[in-house]
Structures are given as C-alpha cells and as structure tokens.
Amino acid sequence: MTREGGERLATLDALRGVAVMGILLMNIVGFALPDAAYLNPDALGPSPVDRIIWTAQFVLVDGKMRGLFALLFGIGILLAADAADRRGADPAVGHLRRMAALLLLGLLHFYGFWTGDILTDYAVVGLLVFLLRPAPPLILMMAAIAMFAGALMTEAAFIADLAQIRNAALRPGADADARALWTLYNSWIGWPTPADRAGEVAMHMLGWSDAFAARIRDYGASGLFGDAGAKLEVAGFMLMGMAIHKAGLLSHPQAARWGTIAAAVGLPATLILAWICWHRGFDPVDTAAVVFAWSIAPRVLLTLAWLFLLAGWAARALDPVSARVRAAGRMALSNYLGATLVFTALFDGWGLGLYGLLGRPVLLLLVLVAWTVMLWWSPAWLSRFRLGPIEWLWRSMAAMQLLPLTRK
Template sequence: MSGQDRNHTIDIIRGVAVMGIVLMNIIAFSMPQAAYLNPIAWGGEGLADQLVWMAGFVLVDGKLRGLFSLLFGASLLMLIERTEMAGGDGRQRHIIRCCWLALIGLAHYLLLWWGDILSLYAVVGLIALAFVGKQPLELVKLSFLAFALQFLILIAVMVGLYQATGAATAPGADPQAIAYTARMLDGIGQPGSALITADVALHRGGWEGIVADKAAHLPGWWLSGLHYTGLEILGFMLMGMAMLKGGFLVGLWPRAQYLATARHCFLIGLPPMIAMALWAWGSGFATVTTFGISFAWSLPFRLPLTIGLAALIFALIAGREDSAALARIGAVGRMALTNYLATSLVLTAIFYGWGLGLFGTMSRAQVYLVVPLVWAAMLFWSRPWLRRFRYGPAEWVWRSLTLFAPQPMRIAAPKTGR
C-alpha cells in the first residue's frame, strides 16, 4: 500500500471516529452532565432510553475517544518525521502546534461547549513527545503502565465514595457525614438533585450566563479532566505510536490478521462490558453502582475494544479505500477539527437557550434522531470543500498559526491550453 493510500486509510478511520463520537456527545449537548453517566438522571425513564444507554456504554463510550487518541499519537510521529525529512525541527513544530491547539480548545470550551477535549490532547501530546524515540514494545509497556496508573487513581476515588456512603448509612451516622455524602451523590448523577436542576436552568438561559459559568469553573474543569483522563489519553497515544511503528496503522498487516486481532480484542472486552451494563440495569441504575461502572470499572476494557474497533475498520475497508462512500468518510477525517468544532456550534445552537432552546426536552432515544442529520451534514460538505481547498477552515487556521504565516488555501485550477 503506497504512502498516499495509507494516509487515506488513516483519514477514513479518523472520519469514522469524528462521526462516531457524536453518538456519545449528543447526550452531553442535549441533557445535564449527569445524564452522560446515568440514564435515569435525566431523559432515560423508558426501556428504549435505557437500552440505548447500555448499547452506547458497551460499544461507544470511551472507544471513539480512544480511537482519536490512537490517531493523535500516530499523527504526532508522522508530523515529526515529515518535518525532519524536509529539514525542519519536528519536535519544535509539534510543541508549537500543541500550544495553539490548547488555545483553540480553551476557546471552544469557553465559547461553545464544556466537553472540549482539544486542550487535554494538547497538554498530553506535549508529554507524549518524550516517548517518540521508544521502540514499539517499549511503547506498549508504557501504555499499559499509563492505563494501570489511571485505573489506580479511579479506584482510589471509588474507595473514598464507598467509604463515604458506608459512613452515611451506618446506624447513628454523623449528620455532617450524611450531608457530605448527599453532596457527593448529587455530583455523580443522583436523580432529582439540585445540581441537575441548576444545570438545566443554566443551559436553557442565555449565552453570556453559560460562558460566565464555564469561566468560573475553568481551573477545576481542566484539572479534573487531566487527573481523571490524562493518563488514559497518554496510554492511547503511546499505543498509537506503537501501532504506527509496528505497521498496524499504515495498513501493512494482512486482512486476516486484522480480523483475528479484532476477534481477540472483542472477546477480551465485550463480555465484561456487557456484564457491567446488565449489572447497572439490574441495580435499577443505582447512582453509586452506575457511576462506578461508567467512571472506573470499564476503563481496563476500553483499550482492547478500541484496538479491536480499529482492526475491524482496517479489515472492512481493505481494498475499498477509493470507493465513493469511503472517500466521503475520508474527507470528514481530513477535516476532523473543523467537523468537531462545527458539531459543537450546530448542536449548541439546537439545544442551548441562545438557540432553539431544546435542552432537556427530549428523551435519550429521541435525541439520537439528530445524529444521522449531523453525519449527513459532515458527509455532504467535507468532500466538495476539499475539492476546492487544501484544508478545512479550522485546519487552515491551525496550520497557519503553527507556521506563523498564512498557508495557501485554494487549490489552483488546472491550466488549460488555448
């Protein structure tokens, strides 16, 4: 497979990721934050709503973000290699690129949506730079170590939560312990909590109030994101580097090997994820149980399922990279940053109070009717744009800022003879 084809294949996978992540983010756009972790916190009273949550938890949650992270790690290496082959300083360019990405992410968070991941990618991407010279096996080991450390952090959180709830429910419990535990439960998705009510009121209000609230919570939001997901993201990035160096992410493996990898990874990851989804359902989506499953206990299985998903995509598209449908998905991937930001703009305009104001008015199953419309828009406009321009709008801005000069944007029309 030629280098051009291999890059096109990665674009296709990136396109699948940017489209697929809407399946989980749609909940965070349309409902209180608590609904992301627990379906009955908001909009999930019906059986269809709960089944949709279970399917998303098993198949999507954390896996599409993981796929993005794998590709970010691989892209880091490719950028450095291309820059240095052209006589530039690849590491310096990556540092500059990440600094601008952090600012883009910060603007995205403040002006549009609280669920921004770009600024975290930027910071973790700077950390990942320290490992670019490692061999594939070393990168795999370091990836496992990062996941193990992240899991230990999440276990510590859950132990503290279990201890607090135990103390609050013990005979003769101290009133302060009861009040403290009640606040903790409100913070992790207790149905009917004051935090959920306030969240709904905020996002049904004006743009200025939403921005002011996010600005006030910026330090805590950013630090908690880094604390609870930073090592996981790093683990995925390191694995992405290893997979690029090992030929996985450039399509060098035989199709049968990709299929075998997908099968083995799904056998490792799917049974425990299905069991945890049934556990949450059987508990009646009890607050602590469901939070623990979503927040902590599912973490070890995201890596095999993400790798399995990537392997399955490679197997399915092998030999079909130039088809019209995959070309459109690849165009979505080439404009991943633009499509990610545009999705935030469109969905906040639909659900937030400064737009159509539909926040919290639809059930979990109903909001998924919006997802195909978002996908259709991505597929409709990305390829025609790239026929005329070299980059997506956001990609052009990012590249121009990184190189400190406006980059050529329009594709020159072919010269015709007289």
C-alpha cells in the same frame, strides 16, 4: 508521496472519520441532557428504551471512539515529526507550536461552549508523549500499559472516596455537610433531584457571555488540569498508537484476526459490566465504578478491535460513502468543533434553548442528520479548499502566519 504512503494516509483518514462521527453518539447526551443521564439512563425517569440505547452506546461506543481518536492522534504525532525531519525542520519546535495552538482552541471550546472538550487533554498529553517518540514499539507499548494501569488506579481511588462520601452521608446522625456533599455527587452521577435538574437547565439557558463567565467561575483551571484519570488513559492510547504505527501492525496480514480476538474478549466483558449496572438498578457508586474504572481494560480491547477491523475495511473500500468518510476524517477537527457549535446553539439558551426537552431516541435521529451533513459538506469543502476551516486555523496558528487555503 509513494502510493503506499498515500494508501496509509487514506486509511488513517477513514478511521479518523469513523471516530469523529462515533464520538458524537456520546457527546450528544452531554449537549442535550443533564450530567447524570450520561451514567444513568433512568436519571430522568425509568424508560426501557433509554436503557437499551444507553447499553448499546456503553458497550459499543463509549470511550472506544475517543480512544480510537487518541490512537490516531499518536500516529499523527509520528507522521508530523517524520515530515519535519524530511524538510530539515526541527520536529520538536513544530510539535510544541501545534500543541500550544491546539491547547488554545481546546480552552476556548471548554470555557466558551462545552466542558466535555477533549482537545485540552490531547494538547497537554501530546506534549508529554512526544518525549517517547524515539522509543521502540515494545517500550511504547509497555509505557501505554503503564498509563492504563495508572488510569485504573486513579479512578479506583476516586470510586473509593465516593463510597466513603456516601457512607458518611447515610450514617445515622450524619451532619449536614456530609449529606450535602453526597447530594452534590449523587446529582452528578446518579439521581438528580428536581431542583438539581432545574439548576442545570438554568445554567444552560444563560446567554453566551454569562455562561462563559459561569464556566470560568465554576470550573477554574479544570479545563487545563482536571481529570487525571482521563489524561492517563489518553496517554495510553496515544502511546499505543505510536507503537502500532512503528511496528507496522495496521497493515499486517493478521490485523483483522487480532481485531476479532480483541472483540471476542472485550465484548462479553463489557456486556457483563452493563448487566451489573442493570442488576444494581444503576446504583450511582456501582455505575461510576463500572464506567470510570472497571471498563478501562475491555474498553482498550474494543478500541483495538475497532482499529484493526476498520483498518482492513478502510484500505479496501473504494465506494463513494467511504470517500466521504475519509473526507470527514481529513476535517475531523472542524467536524468535532462544528458539532459543538451546532448542538450548543440548538440546546443552550443563546440558541434555541432545547436543553433537557428531547429524549434519547430523538437525539439519535439528530446524530443521523449530523452524520449526513458531515458526509455532505466535508468533500464539498475539500473540493475547493486545501484544509478544513479549523484545520487551517490550527496550522496557521502553529506556523504563526496565514497559510494558503484555497486550491489553485
């Protein structure tokens, strides 16, 4: 590998490390609190501190780290295909095996531990975007924009349906079915009743096998086919990552300037959206519209801002902390799934059962502890082993044989 190639991979590892650490800032809410708390900081009771934390997460992190991870995944698809070409192997066969193995891991993650999984989306979408691998950067970027537009239209249609459900339920003389349907949605995205919260807690207090069976029963094929809007957005980010890599934009001298411009446009727009949520008292329909639909465009801009600004830092940083971030990025899959294992053991009934008992400030402290562990164990593991444990499992599944793990 050339020095330039090694520096490029080191930069991507550092970006991936930041992304997997940043994702935990949002996932911790899903691990520890009822569903409505993700959208509504007042869902468990009014708290100025919770509102401030929610706003900071929404503006700076929510969807941006996931988008950054998807951008890098798209770049990884190209790098893996190029490596297969150099070996004389069939890139399509290798890619199909990797996505099939990732899908299996994602489905186990979704049904076995946590329904907030992103790996199934990456596997399904990754199969499709591979078909555009030969396309030039402009075509890839146009396809990415089309995917984002499709995601916006899909989410806007959902919001329109949601508004109709609420209107039907609140109309004088509304029947019991209409009111029950709105109560169900309202408990998910806005204001859960004490009974709803108790039901969620009871679900999380199940033993592992009972919870697994309940997720199979309640979610059906959602782990594979659910949330079309999210899949379209993931496709947009993957295609955009492929376009950026093919055009060589990450190492462009103007990359930092582009990142600054993207932040200058995306940040005020996202702050305005957050203000709308505050001003509307976190109305469930309005907040869902902001988080799911209207934030897509500024979310793309802020994801690009993170990408370009961090790329310049990653290419120059040589300090020990940066090296640890790169190691965490090389083990991003192990750190992502490891966080789920640790925190579901902390919050769910098969572990310590702390679900719903800790507030957002305490959750932030737990994230800091988790980051410290990631930055400690990732380089320690890689000093003895070639790959992270889940990365090794993934590659061995794709190769259909046990690959060497320990370093000679």
